Amino acid sequence: MIRLFILGSAVVFVCSAWGFFGHKKINRLAVFTLPVEMAPFYKKNVRYIEESAVNPDRRRYIVPDEAPRHFIDLDNYGDSAVFKLPRYWSQAVEMIGEDSLNAHGILPWNIQRVYLQLRDAFFVRNPDRILKLSADLGHYLADAHVPLHTTKNYNGQLTNQVGIHALWESRLPELFSTDYDFYTGKAQYVSNVQKEAWKIVVHTNEALDSVLRFEKQMSELWGEKKYNFESQGKLTIKVFSVGYSKAYHDKLSGMVERQMRASVLMIGSLWYSAWVDAGQPDLRLLMDHKPTEEELRENEVQLEQMKKEKRALLRPHEGD
């Protein structure tokens, strides 16, 4: 999500989940977790996967339904909400209502929705759609690993910590991720994506308390020294100083690295799972050959047919 914060006259904070830098890096690294049957197709298109990592944030300005897909304000629903909220979208709509859900964010349900779209794109063997949806799914999964995406206090505005969003997810990775170990191992098959999405959100939300509390502690220690001014063209940008950022980063003891690594592995794992669930189509055939409109239409008819017959190949997901 992108939000622009103007503090004082010429002081600007720009914040976007993981920043452009983080989202691109995470999507790119996910390509290298894939098995040999998938890797060549993704590697050939790695630039697109990387460059499109931030498209969902860009879409916010033109697609009215886009914003709630990036977050969930768990604290809106009271204590232990993360354990009690309905896991599947249809149940959630029944219990809470679509308008209310959208008002407080639909991130975990949206992951399942995009996952199913990706699975269908694999089934239809539509390379453009596979790539677009892979990049989108990567973005939402990365958002789901950011603790401040699970609270209405997303920028510390309720606790006098304005700017913490960009500090945690942009400033820290930009300054320190060159030292991170991004070897995550191979993508794993995930059998229930909707439940996995909730597991991620539960885990991410558990880190929220430390994200806010440690920044508060550090802020009291550093006072005004937490900021620096940097010039960018005609603008003076107020940034968190490198020293302060390092102190906070150290206090978090590897949290940003762990969340980035987990994002990378989960993205690869859900791309892989979508491909498996679509019957493992041969992606080599899509590397140099663009299917015709007619071929795609035929495959779509077949997909609809299979869904009707509920054949085993397309594993039935609740909420599908």
Ligand SMILES: [Zn+2]
């Ligand atoms: Zn986002």
